[in-house]
Amino acid sequence: MPSPPPPVPAPRSLSVSSLIFKCTDNEKKNFKDDIVTFNIGGHIYSTTYSTINENVDSQSLLALIISNRTTTSLDKNGHYFIDRDGTYFRYILNYFRDKKLFLPENFTELKQLCSEAKFYQIDRLVNEIENRLNTSNEQNKQLQIGLNFTLISNLNQGGKILTLIGPLKLIYLFHIEPIGRQFLKTISNFNDPTNISCQCTFPVDDKLISCQPFDQLQRIVLAKQARKMGMAVSYCDDYFYIPIERQIMLRDELAQLLLNKYNGKLLHTNITYEKKSNTDHDGSYTLVENWFIPNISIIKCLETNGIMNQDGNIYSNTSMTD
Template identity: 85%
Template structure:
């Protein structure tokens, strides 16, 4: 007679509660620390879920993507693939990390970046970019308001300035000695100080710029005042001389100063060749150039050179015609 089989233990009863996964605070932290990787138009970016969740609305595109609530494709590495310009996403991701928008100097693609921010539905970033766009547009508008003036340069064949003739405001390109600044502030009391031309002859051994008022009364008054202040005046009182500290010797140096430092625009150039002798070495040519300088650059230069006043500028705003 076969021996009886050993008793089989009754199956354990599993309760519903024992099958339910409990999500603890630690689990939530681990979820937020999970690394997510995006393939944005071929550019790969990795960050944590927490970085995304702290910076976007729960219903924005990136939040929905990382919670798998969209039909976003995965590339062959399992990265979330988004068919957008990946270059701009670096600025967006750094904005999340730093809580501030850092852009390269002279960044000119704010509109494109704003378009990307709108695609990802990042409202805070959109507002910051739009504020920057408004400030940039305002600055650009200010750069369109300014003064036109003419410079006449006599140069040798090497481009070295022999003589430079221009309006009084040409002096702002030089570092002016204290006595010269004081004298220019006196000139500011005239109704139209732009009616004073100045001429530089190089080399400037004495570092003086000769200035000649077109108006005869101005010539008499300013020559008298210049003498009283101890400044040099011509024998016939036609010129007074303003002392400077800096000299510009090359036309290219002068042009770069106007273009780069003062946001100037060269509007027109006319060249006249003058042969002073039978040798090419002594021949020269004359440049007649029309320039434009924005008012904001003029004001900045006045402030730098200590020539500006709070209530008035040494150069009348009414002289916004040819004549610098």
């Protein structure tokens, strides 16, 4: 009886691993050889030799390190060890990769980062950081120049504002009606409103701010101009009244506006308690606060009120006449 035919082997199926692209030994070697790893104060960073060489001068520290032209030590894993703050090196390495310096919002350590860039001798990055530092310093200087004023509020009437004492420019914080804006445009052409110091009070029911300049000559001149323009003036020319578009905001509303939008600073607070009579148990509390607001915030108020454009120029060309 003839023996059965030998079994035919089943067709071979392709395994997943056989479909994966495999590097040659030379490609693996080249890929491995292009990677360099740094240990910066305990922080491990890996990048490529080309990333370093394309972004630094051939005589800068990193270029010298990766070309073995320094005595830089290696850690136990064979990484170049540099005894610096490793938290800043991430920004330097990303600067190489992106060709641009990206920093987190409210980053406050530009000086430290600049020191690291100088250590690694990365001149382009040093220049960019120094430009940012100069801009930041100028902005900080601008925030230190501004207006000091006193805010008096009544705590027992829902925090109502009673009085503002300071430069006339403070009323730019409020939404002023067109006739009031025109008045301010007019006086800005013949006298710097910064020099017009006023006590501004707030009537209970009317949408008005009562302004009494402390300088007697200014008081007479401004009252005369206000009357000429059809604005209300007190009988004795002590006050002129700036009309506003809405009810006076409460003290807390104004404080939040100053703090959150206009970089204001609360410098000092004092609360006094007053009794109307010996039998009065409720009495009233008066809040007296000293505030500071930068000039750049006042300019923003001017723009909001349509008195100054973004170039810093007053819109009106009207001059005051007798």
